[in-house]
Amino acid sequence: IGIIPPGIDIAGANAKTGDKVILSGTIGDHGIAIMSQREGLKFSISIGSDCCPLSKLVSEMLDASPIIHCLRDPTRGGLATTLNEFARQSNVGIVIEEDKVPIKEGVRAACELLGFDPIYVANEGKLVAIVDPCEAEKVLVRMRQNKYGKDAAIIGEVVNDHPRRVIMKTKLGPSRIVDMLSGELLPRIC
Numbered sequence: 001i002g003i004i005p006p007g008i009d010i011a012g013a014n015a016k017t018g019d020k021v022i023l024s025g026t027i028g029d030h031g032i033a034i035m036s037q038r039e040g041l042k043f044s045i046s047i048g049s050d051c052c053p054l055s056k057l058v059s060e061m062l063d064a065s066p067i068i069h070c071l072r073d074p075t076r077g078g079l080a081t082t083l084n085e086f087a088r089q090s091n092v093g094i095v096i097e098e099d100k101v102p103i104k105e106g107v108r109a110a111c112e113l114l115g116f117d118p119i120y121v122a123n124e125g126k127l128v129a130i131v132d133p134c135e136a137e138k139v140l141v142r143m144r145q146n147k148y149g150k151d152a153a154i155i156g157e158v159v160n161d162h163p164r165r166v167i168m169k170t171k172l173g174p175s176r177i178v179d180m181l182s183g184e185l186l187p188r189i190c
Helices: 029-039 055-064 078-090 105-114 136-144
Strands: 020-023 068-072 093-097 128-131 153-159 166-169 175-178
Touching (some): 020 136, 055 136, 068 078, 078 128, 128 136, 136 153
Antiparallel strands (some): 093 153
16 A cells, blocks of 8 residues: 655654645635535635545655654544544644635635535545644655645644634634534435
8 A cells, every 4th residue: 555664754743843734726616516516516716626646645744844743634624623533633723714714715715605614514535634844845846746636725823822623713703612423414425
């Protein structure tokens, strides 16, 4: 299946204060694509799944810097659930900025129409990395050179405040707690 090089530990319990949160691209594409097909919903903008292989992107990221502390794909429960898992497993707080989370306009519009928060919608071809702050820009540059990381962005950081919680700074100014997904937005498909 694959080989983890010696000295690399990307478990969810490794996040450290000051680390940067990097997302490999737009969120919610897969979940909204599946829902629209299942329910026969038509949108004026085409929405497709983000399914793609991530192994080469991960390899390139690790070549850029071995100081990637956590790495996971935000599938069921989306970005919000993955970040909460990191925060709980590492006993740290995480702060993300809403306006830095990449979301395609069609996905954003569909989520608004359906009453979904895109940070909870499933992804199949994205990853979330928690990276040493001194290495984050180098990793980001390398990610953007790969077609599956071209929309990568630093969306937040790991903090000492509010351990085991994720907070989102909203576009309007105030912050809000980002909880784990309770229940399911979409029925399980795989």
